[in-house]
Amino acid sequence: MYNIVELFQYSFVVRALLVGTLMSICAALLGVSLVLKRYSMIGDGLSHVGFGALAVAMALNLVPLYVAIPLTLLAAYVLLKLGECGRLKGDAAIAILSSSALAIGIIVVSCTQGFNADVGGYLFGSILAVSKSDVYLGVGIALLVLVLYVVFYNKIFAITFDESFARAIGVNTDRYRTLLAALTALVVVVGMRIMGAMLMSSLLVFPAITAMRIFSTFRCTIICAATVSVVCLLAGLLGSLLFSIPTGASIVMANLIAYALARVVGR
Numbered sequence: 001m002y003n004i005v006e007l008f009q010y011s012f013v014v015r016a017l018l019v020g021t022l023m024s025i026c027a028a029l030l031g032v033s034l035v036l037k038r039y040s041m042i043g044d045g046l047s048h049v050g051f052g053a054l055a056v057a058m059a060l061n062l063v064p065l066y067v068a069i070p071l072t073l074l075a076a077y078v079l080l081k082l083g084e085c086g087r088l089k090g091d092a093a094i095a096i097l098s099s100s101a102l103a104i105g106i107i108v109v110s111c112t113q114g115f116n117a118d119v120g121g122y123l124f125g126s127i128l129a130v131s132k133s134d135v136y137l138g139v140g141i142a143l144l145v146l147v148l149y150v151v152f153y154n155k156i157f158a159i160t161f162d163e164s165f166a167r168a169i170g171v172n173t174d175r176y177r178t179l180l181a182a183l184t185a186l187v188v189v190v191g192m193r194i195m196g197a198m199l200m201s202s203l204l205v206f207p208a209i210t211a212m213r214i215f216s217t218f219r220c221t222i223i224c225a226a227t228v229s230v231v232c233l234l235a236g237l238l239g240s241l242l243f244s245i246p247t248g249a250s251i252v253m254a255n256l257i258a259y260a261l262a263r264v265v266g267r
Contacts, residue, residue, distance in 0.1 A: 007238070007241055012130060013237070013241070015130045015131070015132070015134070015135050016130045016194055016237060016247075017234070017237060018135060018138075018139070019130055019134060019135055019138035019139070019142075019190065019193065019194065020191075020194045020233045020237065021230055021233060021234075022138060022139060022142035023138060023142060023187055023190055023191040023194070023203070024203060024207075024226070024229040024230050024232075024233045025142070025146070025226045025229065025230060026142055026145040026146060026149075026183070026187045027043075027187050027191060027203040027204050027207070027229060028203075028204075028207040028208065028211075028222065028225035028226040028228070028229035029145075029146075029149055029222050029225070029226060030145075030149075030180065030183055030184050030187060030204060031043075031203070031204035031205055031207060031208040031225065032160075032208045032211070032212075032218070032221055032222050032225050033156055033159075033160040033180060034180075034184065034204055034205075034208070035204075035205060035208040035209060035212070036160050036161070037159075037160060040201070040204060040205045040208075041091060041094050041201065042076070042079060042094060042181065042184060043184060043188055043200060043201035043203070043204040043205070044094070044098060044200070044201035045075070045079065045094035045095075045097055045098035046072050046075060046076055046079075046098075046184065046185050046188045046189075047098075047188050047192055047197040047198075047200035047201060048097075048098035048099070048101045048102040048105075048197055049071065049072050049075040049097060049098065049101040050068045050071075050072045050188060050189045050192055050197060050200075051101070051102060051105045051122055051123065051192070051197035052100075052101035052102060052103075052104045052105035052108075053067050053068040053071040053072060053101075053105075054067070054068045054105070054122050054192075054197075055104070055105035055106075055108040055109045055122075056104070056105070056108055058109075058112070059108050059109075059111075059112040064122075065134070065137060065189060065190070068189045068192075069185075069186065069189050072185040072186075072188065072189050073182055073185045073186070075097060075101070075185070076178075076181040076182055076184065076185040077178065077181065077182075078093075078097065079093050079094060079097060079181065080177060080178060080181050082097075102197075122192060122193075122196060122197055123196050123197055123198055124196040124198060124199065124246045124247075124248050124249065125192075125193075125194050125195045125196030125199060125246055125247040125248025125249070125251075126193075126194075126196075126246070126247055129193050129194070130193050130194065134190070134193055137190065138190045138193075141186045141187070141190050142187075142190075144186070145183045145186060145187060148179065148183060149183070152176060152179065155171055155176045156176060156179075156180060157218060158171055158176075159171065159173050159176050159177060159180070160218070161218075163177075184204070187204075188200050188201075188204075191203055194247055194248065194251075195247070195248040195251060196246070196247075196248040198248070199248035199249065199251075199252050200248075202251075202252045202255060203229065203251070203255075206228075206229075206232070206252070206255035206256070206258070206259055207225040207226070207228045207229035207232070207255065207258075208221075208225050209259060210224075210225070210228050210255070210258050210259045210262040211224035211225035211228060211262075213259070213262040213263055213265070214262055214265055228255075228258050228262075229255075231254075231258070232251060232254040232255045232258050233251055233254075235250075235251075235254040236250040236251030236252070236253070236254040236255075237250070237251070239253070239254065
């Protein structure tokens with residue numbers, strides 16, 4: 001068992017902590033809006049699309065994230081359009097796209113290199129998977145997401161609570177829903193390195209519903225969600241290292257405990 005202080009002497013721990021913290025904050029901010037709009041499962045769908053794209057990229061010896069990011073952004077746009085057309089509801093569109101992408105990824109992996117450590121890391125999360133290039137990409141995307149979220153905070157607030165009223169006062173709701181979906185896609189793809197495709201949606205949902213058990217205002221909720229997300233990430237990373245369990249599962253369990261405590265406090 002590692003000494004907790006000694007853990008931070010390892011570069012892979014520092015990299016995972018840096019990227020994970022930034023992605024946790026971004027996911028928490030976006031997750032509050034997604035949960036309130038009842039569109040929280042988009043994270044699950046996009047993570048499965050991301051895994052399918054990563055599997056194809058690895059089979060073709062391409063850089064996985066550089067293939068997964070544009071394809072996941074495209075999938076986010078397609079999901080929005082399918083939800084708008086009226087013939088296919090949002091949850092059904094997510095289910096169809098996510099299961100299809102996951103099936104494609106599994107078939108590609110099984111027909112090529114098989115389920116090795118790299119594939120397992122993408123599926124279930126691995127603290128060892130974060131490289132220096134992932135850090136640069138993660139920091140860049142996190143800064144982009146945070147800047148855009150702050151700049152368009154009022155618009156995101158408007159479409160979250162009353163999209164019809166926002167449209168009536170002249171807000172281009174389609175543009176900002178697309179922005180919200182695109183930012184979610186970016187966070188999901190990068191966050192998969194730590195959380196894994198199977199568990200990434202929990203980083204969007206758990207902190208949001210935990211904060212909502214305690215606070216009722218939007219600003220307090222997003223601040224609390226970001227704080228809870230970072231604390232649970234740190235606890236999950238330490239648990240993963242100390243007890244040799246998958247990183248994503250460890251972070252989810254930390255979030256589950258936080259939610260249980262929030263239910264008690266919220267009463």
